[in-house]
């Protein structure tokens with residue numbers, strides 16, 4: 210069972226680095242390179258993967274256990290989290306209930322067991338295992354190679370979403386009591402055992418723990434991207450998200466950069482030039498978060514030695530467990546006005562040296578804003594809650610740029626169009 214004496218608030222943690230990014234950008238390669246470099250500097254390192262498409266064993270060319278850390282080379286251990294194993298170990302009651310209810314609908318038992326590990330659950334168990342390993346005292350550093358961006362990041366917002374805070378908890382308690390009454394009355398298989406509820410409650414507790422843990426100063430996020438349009442767009446969204454959640458992003462990694470055009474040959478000239486352009490855009494978009502770059506190598510970096518070379522290319526003489534940056538770059542302040550239905554939100558953006566800037570401009574461009582500070586142009590993807598609001602103006606306060614957004618009648622229509630239409634339809638019918 211999931212019992213953990215949680216000292217997440219106080220116990221010293223090892224250094225924890227979570228790599229995230231779109232599939233294929235090089236998360237596994239960069240995570241593994243980081244791990245090799247740290248292990249070769251004499252630290253005890255665990256590299257874990259939470260991507261169901263496991264590839265650590267491929268990248269290291271070493272078979273890895275899915276239940277316990279396997280030694281890869283001195284000081285370096287790897288673990289590919291097997292969510293079915295974690296589920297069985299931690300939540301047999303939960304799994305039984307979910308797979309029974311699939312089976313009662315005619316789903317084959319093998320398929321049913323596979324279905325009990327949904328993408329969200331995969332991540333929960335991986336993050337839990339990460340927390341356990343971090344508290345084990347076995348490691349100086351734990352590196353997590355995650356599945357493509359969305360899942361892990363969204364998970365960090367889950368506790369409120371799926372538990373619904375205290376309301377959700379009391380709902381579960383109520384439901385548990387009801388099911389205890391319903392069972393003897395013959396409701397049978399469709400009513401979960403009390404073990405199910407205990408485990409769900411524990412799962413909720415764990416997610417809260419994970420949430421607290423993620424915000425600890427020893428834990429940082431790093432986003433991996435390629436100099437390509439879609440990769441940049443997705444990373445900008447992720448960057449906004451992690452900042453709003455207060456997660457420290459200490460580095461952005463640009464991988465698979467083509468060398469300059471005189472070395473790539475004519476065929477790739479266009480791509481090489483495009484990369485240069487995107488590299489500038491990346492510099493502007495993630496400033497002042499430090500950016501590390503690695504080139505597209507002639508071959509795939511497989512095995513510890515090749516990975517070590519990648520880490521040298523990325524981090525040069527720095528040890529990659531350094532916390533490269535810890536500033537909070539933007540956040541939202543809600544500003545409730547006297548008018549009851551009129552919400553104002555303030556997007557605060559920290560801009561180093563803003564005090565000294567002569568010319569500052571902010572322009573709304575759909576779901577982005579372009580901030581021009583003297584000659585520096587920075588495009589920031591807005592958080593969703595601001596999408597439908599109207600940008601009003603901005604003010605400068607020391608090194609913080611405050612951009613004011615207000616709700617308009619139009620924006621309200623946008624948000625609730627479906628509901629409004631339904632209301633109109635019912636009104637029509639009743640009149």
Ligand SMILES: Nc1ncnc2c1ncn2[C@@H]1O[C@H](COP(=O)(O)OP(=O)(O)O)[C@@H](O)[C@H]1O
Nearest residue numbers: 232233234235236237238465504505506509510
């Ligand atoms: N800098 C690089 N140079 C050459 N090949 C690379 C580089 N980085 C990654 N690769 C290769 O690109 C593919 C995808 O990388 P991988 O690390 O598995 O990405 P992800 O984990 O993000 O899906 C792999 O075949 C890997 O060997």
Ligand SMILES: [Mg+2]
Nearest residue numbers: 236237260264
């Ligand atoms: Mg991978």
